[in-house]
Amino acid sequence: MNSRSSKPLSRQQERGQKILQAATQLFSEQGYHHSSTRQIAKAAGVSEGTVFNYFESKNALLEEIIKGFYERLTETAQDGLHERHNSLDQFNFLAKNHIRMIAADNFLLMRLLAVYFSEHFNFYLDYQNSSIFKHSKSYTRLFDRIIREGIARKELRKDIKLSAMRDLFFGSMEYGVRSLLAQLEPGENQLSDRKLRQYAKTLCQPIWESMKVRGHEHQNRRELEICERLERVAERLEGHL
Known part of the structure; x- marks a missing residue:
């Protein structure tokens, strides 16, 4: 598949x-x-x-659908990261792509995960041996790679607690999606790409700031300005499509 x-x-x-x-x-x-x-x-x-x-069983169907979501999430993230060549740009892309994919199809993945957890009462007791964990781990390794490469480039601090930052990043994204869901207008079931991009940036910036090496402020600020300019160009192009 x-x-x-x-x-x-x-x-x-x-x-x-x-x-x-x-x-x-x-x-x-x-x-x-x-x-x-x-x-x-x-x-x-x-x-x-x-x-x-x-x-x-129907439950086996549910699990297979969720696994497929994670495979597509990983694939789209890998493709986008391959096109970006600095850590900040990759970091921002991963956040935006995560929110966009999670919010797709009227937030279907989040709804199915909620059902899956309710159907598997002891899921967290044996989480690391579940197939869902294995697919999730393959995806979250992309975050680990971005951070390790940022450390190697001396853009990010060496003393970063990777597991804690990973939890903070994805936890923020998951909660952010729920917050965006609550902001939908009646009859609205999809978020604009512009809103997704802006929200992802809002969530990401303080996390990035907490990790970066002091003394790289000017370089990182310049990278952020370039990213923002490219996003404005993309928004103009989208408006003409």
Whole structure:
């Protein structure tokens, strides 16, 4: 189910994808608990028995959808980071991309994670052995890489407690998404790219400031100004599309 793969899907894989897509759509529109495997089968154009041939339960479908979200989150982040060549730009991009992806499809990932945690009462007792943790870890390693490279470039302090900063970063992003969700107007289910970018920057700046090496203020300020100019250009271009 990797979108990077150039190999055509087999008939069996295509059927599994259709079932996942149907489940994702129904979970988004009706909610997990109001979507039956019979409805999923009908939407996918297969029998209910076929659904269970691919996924042992509706809960297994839920887990596979969440894993797919993390794979796409990691993939889009990797692509964007590859195009950026300084730590501050990468740091800001990771934040914006995280919020954008989490907020997509009417905040579907957050809603599904809430269901997953409620269905797995003992999840946190065996968190590190869960498949969700493994996919999450692959993604959060990207943050670790940005910080380590920033330290190697002497842009960031050597004494940074990486695990604490990682928790602060992603914790801020997760809470930020909830805050943005509360700010949606009636009937509005998507946030503008401009609002996402501005909010990500607001959350990121104090975290970055706490990590950077003193004496690099001018350089980092210059980098931030360049990023802001590029963002304004992007906003103008978006306005003409």
